[in-house]
Amino acid sequence: MIRFVLCALALTLSGFVRAQSAGTPDAQAVSVPPATPFTAEMVEKGREQFHRTCAQCHGRNMVNSGTTVYDLRKFPTEQRDRFYTSVTNGKGNMPSFKGALEPGAIELLWSYVATRGGKEL
Numbered sequence: 001m002i003r004f005v006l007c008a009l010a011l012t013l014s015g016f017v018r019a020q021s022a023g024t025p026d027a028q029a030v031s032v033p034p035a036t037p038f039t040a041e042m043v044e045k046g047r048e049q050f051h052r053t054c055a056q057c058h059g060r061n062m063v064n065s066g067t068t069v070y071d072l073r074k075f076p077t078e079q080r081d082r083f084y085t086s087v088t089n090g091k092g093n094m095p096s097f098k099g100a101l102e103p104g105a106i107e108l109l110w111s112y113v114a115t116r117g118g119k120e121l
């Protein structure tokens with residue numbers, strides 16, 4: 001009897017452990033920090049970062065034809081999570097920037113893009 005109980009307990013526990021690990025986020029999941037209010041200084045730093053790492057494809061001051069590369073002047077400003085995910089993991093012909101940007105750099109880029117280059121600050 002006791003052996004049966006222990007066996008049932010072990011089975012229950014192993015099922016529990018498996019269910020727990022199935023719930024762990026996969027490597028593609030992106031952690032998005034809480035939003036902070038934008039400042040002129042953030043937008044300026046975002047502009048510099050953009051011209052160092054993004055403008056070669058997205059165009060100076062985000063100006064491009066939008067035919068093969070996304071026109072960031074039209075990026076929906078309420079889709080902050082999508083911005084973080086696409087920049088972190090890459091998308092289509094855009095490379096992943098995972099590990100390539102300093103912590104906080106994506107938020108600076110976001111402040112630049114979401115304020116339309118500072119015009120809507």
Ligand code: HEC
Pocket residue numbers: 050053054055056057058068069070072075082083086087091092093094095097109
């Ligand atoms: C090598 C060229 C290249 C570089 C460098 C690049 N991008 Fe892109 N980016 C693209 C292309 C191409 C797309 C369109 C991807 C698609 O939809 O297939 C894109 C799309 C995007 C999108 C829209 C993704 C979506 O969710 O639809 C965002 C946001 C973006 N880029 C931000 C950035 C930022 C910020 C940087 C700089 C850190 C950057 N990109 C650097 C080529 C580039």
